Amino acid sequence: MKSSFVVPADLDAVQRHPKAAKVGERMRMHNPLCYGCGEESAEGLHLQMFAGEDFEVTATMDVAARFEGGPGVIHGGVLSTAFDDVMGMIPLLIGPSAVTVHLEVDYQRPIPIGSQLQFTAKLLGRQRRKIYAEGIAHLGDPDEPVATGHAIFVTIDVREHFADHLANSRLADEYKARMSRP
Numbered sequence: 001m002k003s004s005f006v007v008p009a010d011l012d013a014v015q016r017h018p019k020a021a022k023v024g025e026r027m028r029m030h031n032p033l034c035y036g037c038g039e040e041s042a043e044g045l046h047l048q049m050f051a052g053e054d055f056e057v058t059a060t061m062d063v064a065a066r067f068e069g070g071p072g073v074i075h076g077g078v079l080s081t082a083f084d085d086v087m088g089m090i091p092l093l094i095g096p097s098a099v100t101v102h103l104e105v106d107y108q109r110p111i112p113i114g115s116q117l118q119f120t121a122k123l124l125g126r127q128r129r130k131i132y133a134e135g136i137a138h139l140g141d142p143d144e145p146v147a148t149g150h151a152i153f154v155t156i157d158v159r160e161h162f163a164d165h166l167a168n169s170r171l172a173d174e175y176k177a178r179m180s181r182p
């Protein structure tokens, strides 16, 4: 790893949330319009996420033609979007909603259009509101990663965080109704 990502030594204890998805279960979309995992995002990545053991998430993504960067290979920004979303599922295993404050990606091999990318992400630790995660992407052999990601997420109060922005969503009415419920 070339990353300078540092996880603090004095981490908090964490527990898997009792309502978190069970091992092997598909993790629910946090937003159907999400560019990463949303099924209603026509141009999105359509990542499929599954809860793993302990504090792990796995995911798959078909590298579609629309994700091309260099000729025949995935765009680096698309790959970092995928890492953001896959690692972004880790906080849901321990409970709180959280958003990305830091994301870094090491690109190790070109990733062909037409391939299926597989991801494994895991919790590295939590300190107060900060949740540290690591992910790898591979093309079938987890021991041969094609890219590695690291991220920090910070827990949020969802209603407060998105309050001023709900009107921008194509699902504005639905979200406003949902967030106004006690």
Ligand SMILES: CCCCCCCC(=O)SCCNC(=O)CCNC(=O)[C@H](O)C(C)(C)COP(=O)(O)OP(=O)(O)OC[C@H]1O[C@@H](n2cnc3c(N)ncnc32)[C@H](O)[C@@H]1OP(=O)(O)O
Pocket (backbone or CB within 6 Å): 030, 084, 085, 088, 097, 098, 099, 100, 101, 102, 127, 128, 129, 130, 152, 154, 156, 158
């Ligand atoms: C609901 C699920 C959605 C999942 C979607 C997929 C993930 C995403 O793409 S999210 C979209 C991109 N991210 C964003 O838009 C976030 C924008 N940022 C923000 O809104 C704010 O920075 C916010 C609310 C996260 C934090 O602000 P605030 O509440 O004031 O907290 P703040 O005190 O600054 O930071 C909290 C802790 O995080 C640390 N921190 C903040 N930013 C960083 C950073 N870039 N790097 C490292 N640490 C950081 C702070 O140092 C602090 O740590 P400590 O506990 O040691 O004091």
